[in-house]
Amino acid sequence: MTNSLEKILKRTEWFREDRFGMFIHWGLYAIPGRGEWVKTYEKMTNEQYHQYFEAFNPVDYDPKAWAKAAKEAGMKYVVLTAKHHDGFCLFDSKYTDFKSTNTTIKRDLIAEYVEALREEGLKVGLYFSLIDWHHPDYPKYNDWHHPMSGVEAYKDEVIDFDNYLNYMHNQVEELVTNYGKLDILWFDFSYGEMTGEKWRAEELMAMVRKHQPDVVIDNRLETSGEAFGSIVSENPSNYSGDFFSPEQLLPPEGIKNNAGQPIPWELCITMNNNWGYNPMDKVYKSSKTLIRKLVECVSKNGNMLLNVGPDAKGKMNQESLRILSDFHLWMTDNQESIYGCGMATDLAKPEWGYYTQNGNVLYAHIFDQPIGPLALPGLDKTNIKRASLLRDGSEIKVSNSWTTKAFSDVTYLEFGGVSHFTYPLPDDIDTVIKIELRQ
Numbered sequence: 001m002t003n004s005l006e007k008i009l010k011r012t013e014w015f016r017e018d019r020f021g022m023f024i025h026w027g028l029y030a031i032p033g034r035g036e037w038v039k040t041y042e043k044m045t046n047e048q049y050h051q052y053f054e055a056f057n058p059v060d061y062d063p064k065a066w067a068k069a070a071k072e073a074g075m076k077y078v079v080l081t082a083k084h085h086d087g088f089c090l091f092d093s094k095y096t097d098f099k100s101t102n103t104t105i106k107r108d109l110i111a112e113y114v115e116a117l118r119e120e121g122l123k124v125g126l127y128f129s130l131i132d133w134h135h136p137d138y139p140k141y142n143d144w145h146h147p148m149s150g151v152e153a154y155k156d157e158v159i160d161f162d163n164y165l166n167y168m169h170n171q172v173e174e175l176v177t178n179y180g181k182l183d184i185l186w187f188d189f190s191y192g193e194m195t196g197e198k199w200r201a202e203e204l205m206a207m208v209r210k211h212q213p214d215v216v217i218d219n220r221l222e223t224s225g226e227a228f229g230s231i232v233s234e235n236p237s238n239y240s241g242d243f244f245s246p247e248q249l250l251p252p253e254g255i256k257n258n259a260g261q262p263i264p265w266e267l268c269i270t271m272n273n274n275w276g277y278n279p280m281d282k283v284y285k286s287s288k289t290l291i292r293k294l295v296e297c298v299s300k301n302g303n304m305l306l307n308v309g310p311d312a313k314g315k316m317n318q319e320s321l322r323i324l325s326d327f328h329l330w331m332t333d334n335q336e337s338i339y340g341c342g343m344a345t346d347l348a349k350p351e352w353g354y355y356t357q358n359g360n361v362l363y364a365h366i367f368d369q370p371i372g373p374l375a376l377p378g379l380d381k382t383n384i385k386r387a388s389l390l391r392d393g394s395e396i397k398v399s400n401s402w403t404t405k406a407f408s409d410v411t412y413l414e415f416g417g418v419s420h421f422t423y424p425l426p427d428d429i430d431t432v433i434k435i436e437l438r439q
């Protein structure tokens with residue numbers, strides 16, 4: 001088995017078309033409601049954390065509703081935490097009792113989730129934590145992420161890490177064999193010496209590729225959101241992953257490998273500041289900000305994976321649903337400027353917003369209100385076949401205003417009947433002009 005940019009681009013063809021997905025962080029940590037790292041932040045033992053296993057009974061769990069919400073918002077794929085760092089499995093693993101089928105709800109929540117996604121025609125993604133704070137053979141005392149890090153009782157503990165890796169590999173094999181075709185496998189995360197072959201990543205990837213040859217994988221068998229890994233090298237490893245996965249930070253420009261070739265990447269981002277449910281975290285980004293970040297990602301040849309953290313009952317909260325509804329409104333009018341689009345490689349970023357492009361069609365995403373006509377620096381007006389407001393198809397004229405005469409080498413567009421008048425942008429979030437080019 002070998003890897004290459006060619007194979008990466010082939011696997012990610014649909015991924016680079018779809019551009020927009022939903023991340024879902026959900027598990028026992030929704031009960032304390034203080035984020036998915038609560039076990040570590042509050043240094044809970046397995047016994048102390050077990051109270052949430054006992055209490056877990058998401059009576060409102062309805063993956064069909066989740067799938068509909070994602071589809072309505074214009075998302076094309078969903079990635080759900082099958083197991084997060086706390087080690088609790090939303091799936092019926094035969095290798096542990098710490099799973100949803102042993103709780104009050106007694107259901108394989110992943111089985112229902114993958115079925116619901118497929119019913120809505122959405123691509124199926126599973127997140128799987130390489131880290132496991134529940135398993136007895138995972139490092140504790142010297143591991144700076146573990147809840148029992150630095151706890152004297154674990155200082156001289158002897159663990160069998162290979163036994164943990166067998167457990168971890170076996171669970172990955174359950175996920176890649178028991179739930180049908182998977183489109184994304186989102187491993188999380190490598191750190192310090194815990195990377196690559198420390199996970200027996202070659203063996204893991206050989207198994208994954210045997211069962212799911214086309215599944216798209218992130219780069220976190222080698223790193224986490226803070227570094228590229230070998231995906232940018234001339235010879236990506238077999239476990240380089242198929243996309244770079246920056247987290248809560250938008251790359252300043254598109255991502256390229258060391259040979260200057262664009263590589264796939266996906267920004268994962270929260271709506272507030274927590275991945276897992278946290279009702280006290282009311283700091284939600286505006287829909288306007290999040291929609292504009294999706295545009296920015298696509299303008300830089302990237303995807304955006306927008307997170308929702310459902311509550312202990314299994315419901316998405318009102319703040320999240322409101323943002324998804326705003327995405328629905330904007331994507332309904334403008335999805336053509338997102339799906340299948342990427343960077344406008346022949347044009348510099350305009351001062352008023354961003355370009356996205358798909359073949360001979362350029363999309364001007366106008367964030368800032370122009371005064372009078374809008375300048376399109378670098379765009380040859382003779383190359384414009386037609387310009388229109390994407391959402392309703394109405395004509396947008398190439399300007400012939402007297403105010404633009406001094407800049408005759410610059411292409412301007414005008415929005416209203418009087419060419420030098422200033423008209424309010426039709427869409428305060430992002431006014432999208434479709435510009436059909438002659439070549």
Ligand code: FHN
Nearest residue numbers: 036188189224225247268275
């Ligand atoms: O530790 C996790 C965190 O809880 C969350 O799952 C994010 C999502 O990308 N990944 C890790 C932090 O990088």
